[in-house]
Amino acid sequence: xxxxxxxxxxxxxxxKKGIYFLIAGIVGFLVSFLLPNIAFFAGGGxxxxxxxxxxFIMCSSFYLVHYILFQLKYNWYSKNYNLNAVRAEMLEHxxxxxxxxxxxxxxxxxxxxxxxxxxxxxxxxxxxxxxxxLNGRAIVRQIVGFVGKNKYTEQIIVNxxxxxxxxxxxxxxxxxxxNILVGHTKENKKEYxxxxxxxxxxxxxxx
Numbered sequence: 341x342x343x344x345x346x347x348x349x350x351x352x353x354x355x356k357k358g359i360y361f362l363i364a365g366i367v368g369f370l371v372s373f374l375l376p377n378i379a380f381f382a383g384g385g386x387x388x389x390x391x392x393x394x395x396f397i398m399c400s401s402f403y404l405v406h407y408i409l410f411q412l413k414y415n416w417y418s419k420n421y422n423l424n425a426v427r428a429e430m431l432e433h434x435x436x437x438x439x440x441x442x443x444x445x446x447x448x449x450x451x452x453x454x455x456x457x458x459x460x461x462x463x464x465x466x467x468x469x470x471x472x473x474l475n476g477r478a479i480v481r482q483i484v485g486f487v488g489k490n491k492y493t494e495q496i497i498v499n500x501x502x503x504x505x506x507x508x509x510x511x512x513x514x515x516x517x518x519n520i521l522v523g524h525t526k527e528n529k530k531e532y533x534x535x536x537x538x539x540x541x542x543x544x545x546x547x
Contacts, residue, residue, distance in 0.1 A: 430442045469505070
């Protein structure tokens with residue numbers, strides 16, 4: 341396994357968090373089972389101790405399931421990209437970063453240990469700013485885009501973004517992909533659908 345593969349496969353925060361919660365649950369179980377007096381004074385009794393242990397196990401399961409999904413995505417990327425080459429470019433001085441996303445000579449890489457996204461510039465068709473939340477207050481702010489080779493899917497390009505981030509991302513992508521559509525407008529949506537229709541008619545895009 342290459343160094344790049346190791347970084348992406350075993351650097352996941354999800355796996356580490358899952359293991360931490362699992363260990364905490366096991367320790368809690370041992371304390372409650374072997375030392376009921378300590379559990380009673382510390383947590384209000386055996387029953388509450390069991391409830392806390394169950395909570396730790398549930399948290400552990402949540403992170404470990406997400407880690408499995410992360411691994412499935414990793415396996416797909418490892419088959420379609422040279423991860424060692426990707427990692428090497430991420431470490432080059434010429435590589436730019438925007439809110440944690442790497443813009444290398446040939447790739448865009450969004451990786452923070454819990455999320456992994458990789459693409460080549462020419463695989464990106466359309467980017468725009470997206471925000472959603474509760475009670476009119478934006479909680480999640482992202483730059484998303486439609487990416488793919490034979491089928492385009494919506495992916496997160498940059499996390500923790502704002503309106504100004506879109507222009508910054510465009511300036512990093514434009515030298516490599518001058519035809520990219522920027523902004524969530526009716527015109528871009530219409531043009532995107534038009535391009536997909538043309539590509540399908542040529543046999544270059546499959547559902």
